[in-house]
Amino acid sequence: MTIGIKDVARRAGVSPATVSRVLGHGPVSAELRDRVEAAVRATGYRPNLSARRLRSQHSRTIGLIVSDIRNPFFTALSRAVEDAAYQSDMRVVLCNTDENPEREAMYLRLMQEERITGLIFAPTKATAERLDHTLLDFPVVLVDRAGPPGRHDCVVIDNPLACGALIEHLWEQGYRRIGGIFGNTSSTAVERHEGYRAAMAARGLEADVRFVAPNAEAAEAETARWLRTPGRPEALIGSNGQVLLGMVKALRNAGLGMPDDMGLAGFDNETWTELVGPGLTVVEQPVLDIGRTAMMMLFERLSVPDLQPRKVVLTGRLIVRGSTTRR
Amino acid sequence: MTIGIKDVARRAGVSPATVSRVLGHGPVSAELRDRVEAAVRATGYRPNLSARRLRSQHSRTIGLIVSDIRNPFFTALSRAVEDAAYQSDMRVVLCNTDENPEREAMYLRLMQEERITGLIFAPTKATAERLDHTLLDFPVVLVDRAGPPGRHDCVVIDNPLACGALIEHLWEQGYRRIGGIFGNTSSTAVERHEGYRAAMAARGLEADVRFVAPNAEAAEAETARWLRTPGRPEALIGSNGQVLLGMVKALRNAGLGMPDDMGLAGFDNETWTELVGPGLTVVEQPVLDIGRTAMMMLFERLSVPDLQPRKVVLTGRLIVRGSTTRR
DNA sequence: AATGCCACTGAAAACGTTTTCTGTAAATGC
DNA sequence: GCATTTACAGAAAACGTTTTCAGTGGCATT
Numbered sequence: 001m002t003i004g005i006k007d008v009a010r011r012a013g014v015s016p017a018t019v020s021r022v023l024g025h026g027p028v029s030a031e032l033r034d035r036v037e038a039a040v041r042a043t044g045y046r047p048n049l050s051a052r053r054l055r056s057q058h059s060r061t062i063g064l065i066v067s068d069i070r071n072p073f074f075t076a077l078s079r080a081v082e083d084a085a086y087q088s089d090m091r092v093v094l095c096n097t098d099e100n101p102e103r104e105a106m107y108l109r110l111m112q113e114e115r116i117t118g119l120i121f122a123p124t125k126a127t128a129e130r131l132d133h134t135l136l137d138f139p140v141v142l143v144d145r146a147g148p149p150g151r152h153d154c155v156v157i158d159n160p161l162a163c164g165a166l167i168e169h170l171w172e173q174g175y176r177r178i179g180g181i182f183g184n185t186s187s188t189a190v191e192r193h194e195g196y197r198a199a200m201a202a203r204g205l206e207a208d209v210r211f212v213a214p215n216a217e218a219a220e221a222e223t224a225r226w227l228r229t230p231g232r233p234e235a236l237i238g239s240n241g242q243v244l245l246g247m248v249k250a251l252r253n254a255g256l257g258m259p260d261d262m263g264l265a266g267f268d269n270e271t272w273t274e275l276v277g278p279g280l281t282v283v284e285q286p287v288l289d290i291g292r293t294a295m296m297m298l299f300e301r302l303s304v305p306d307l308q309p310r311k312v313v314l315t316g317r318l319i320v321r322g323s324t325t326r327r
Numbered sequence: 328m329t330i331g332i333k334d335v336a337r338r339a340g341v342s343p344a345t346v347s348r349v350l351g352h353g354p355v356s357a358e359l360r361d362r363v364e365a366a367v368r369a370t371g372y373r374p375n376l377s378a379r380r381l382r383s384q385h386s387r388t389i390g391l392i393v394s395d396i397r398n399p400f401f402t403a404l405s406r407a408v409e410d411a412a413y414q415s416d417m418r419v420v421l422c423n424t425d426e427n428p429e430r431e432a433m434y435l436r437l438m439q440e441e442r443i444t445g446l447i448f449a450p451t452k453a454t455a456e457r458l459d460h461t462l463l464d465f466p467v468v469l470v471d472r473a474g475p476p477g478r479h480d481c482v483v484i485d486n487p488l489a490c491g492a493l494i495e496h497l498w499e500q501g502y503r504r505i506g507g508i509f510g511n512t513s514s515t516a517v518e519r520h521e522g523y524r525a526a527m528a529a530r531g532l533e534a535d536v537r538f539v540a541p542n543a544e545a546a547e548a549e550t551a552r553w554l555r556t557p558g559r560p561e562a563l564i565g566s567n568g569q570v571l572l573g574m575v576k577a578l579r580n581a582g583l584g585m586p587d588d589m590g591l592a593g594f595d596n597e598t599w600t601e602l603v604g605p606g607l608t609v610v611e612q613p614v615l616d617i618g619r620t621a622m623m624m625l626f627e628r629l630s631v632p633d634l635q636p637r638k639v640v641l642t643g644r645l646i647v648r649g650s651t652t653r654r
Numbered sequence: 655a656a657t658g659c660c661a662c663t664g665a666a667a668a669c670g671t672t673t674t675c676t677g678t679a680a681a682t683g684c
Numbered sequence: 685g686c687a688t689t690t691a692c693a694g695a696a697a698a699c700g701t702t703t704t705c706a707g708t709g710g711c712a713t714t
Contacts, residue, residue, distance in 0.1 A: 331699095331700055331701080332700065332701065332702095333700080333701095343700090343701080343702090344702080344703080347701070347702055347703085348702090351702075353702095353703095374700085374701075375699090375700050375701070377699090377700080377701090378699070378700035378701040378702090379700080379701055379702075380701090381699090381700085381701075381702095382700075382701045382702045382703080383701080383702055383703085384702095
């Protein structure tokens, strides 16, 4: 049916082995190499990757499991990973879990069946804790979210530090009653929450928080509810870009202006954050670096499998905009 | 090394063929089926997809090639495609071309090597014209962008109509000198440009357009330049979400307010469009429908290969917001 | 009691490659 | 000038499945 390496071989008057060697940089004389290359062009031959992977026993594929590809943080991440992968002549298979542990399990199974060479993974808290690298036959690099210490390689940002910077900035701007809305599925939100709590406590301020599913709809609903309760905060922080987006919508619907009616700050320097109202104060995460670093760590682990698990901590950058600067 | 179907077979005391049949819904007695299933669980067996694909000669994989995964239109599309695919127990392999024909060619090659069962593709003008389904051994559905008429299945929106609605609305709001910024790589931008031109001509208005690479940076630069020239328009339209984003930034930098200093409208109802300034007037595309329809068409074509190429035209929805309502 | 059919099972071939193993001729070392 | 290495080429095995082919035994039909 479709043309295979044998057809090319016949046409070039050589054995299939020789064709394979030409394609795979084996030792072949110049003359035969020319003949084979001509035959490849003439026949329009395309290698069958399934056969190649089966025989050679490596898939040259890396898996990338994220919680939501519609979140710009993860799309940027996936671009970084993909670009790095293709430079090493590797494919990427990308999956969305919607923060759903069942889907995470299903995709982990898929990754095993694909016999991927390595995985980059942003897991929910639940599976991060359960995740056992001894059951997986490929290395894993956790990204954006850490698991239990010392179990997996991971690359994250310093969330407590970043949250501290956020609170310090709000404090300097004169905000005192500062509330927070945090996601309820990721270890990252937990860390940010702890950073928030510590920074508040250090200044003798009282913490006031809500937890929501980390998407805009949930965050908007929760914020709207909060705004209607008496004694609401003077400023709010949101634990990621999607949450922040929901909060902005709620403020807008409530007719509250930033920074005076309410200060607002959060995480992820998404394109729209500089455009909305007076601009949103955010902590920018070095997404591209996170992606590239994750790939590097993966490759290192592949070449030296029994390295100690390493944790790389990058740092976010505070971008101050009008949503929190009231004087 | 890793456990295969033979190991399962040995453990269950049956032949590999029987195990395969249990896994693949073949006819097997209840007793053996139980033994095999127990053995599968006990061994933790995971099928090898490469081997399976090689032998069975179908990959159960559909390809999705888009121009930029960071564009929310395409991420939404990819979610729709992915969800539909997984419901039919198919995988998706997703690729970014950056509107670069070389990358398009490379990914088309990859798709052949993966022996995908079908492709959903948003091509640049250049490759849409060259694309020859007779050279590809899988069906293709073009999406968002049409090729030469009658060559491929495709699903698009009615761009001239949508552009007409935009111009009509601006006309009603009293705008007369209306300029447009259009992408220079896609057939979609061409259609929108033509729709704009026709709608302007129908009202005796003079067209005034610029073409840019369809990304925010290029659009911002071009808009900034345009704003500095004398006799600038009273309103502008942008041919997609990224272009629109760049235009907003340029207006903001120039200190021009909407809708009075400048009216602004365009395509793609991205999350931020309702948040920026008085809200942006946009044509919303039914992305989810586009994705689902594309998958449906692909499946239909797979079951009835020699259908005539069909073009499905959906319609956009005009969402009027403050950026163009000045009274 | 012979025949045909059905439901199930195993042996073996097949999928399209890469890799190992074997062979040959030329080149090199003494 | 002989032995040994080197450089290349082909035959055949192997990768882990699915599928074809050929039974086998039981049951129903004549």
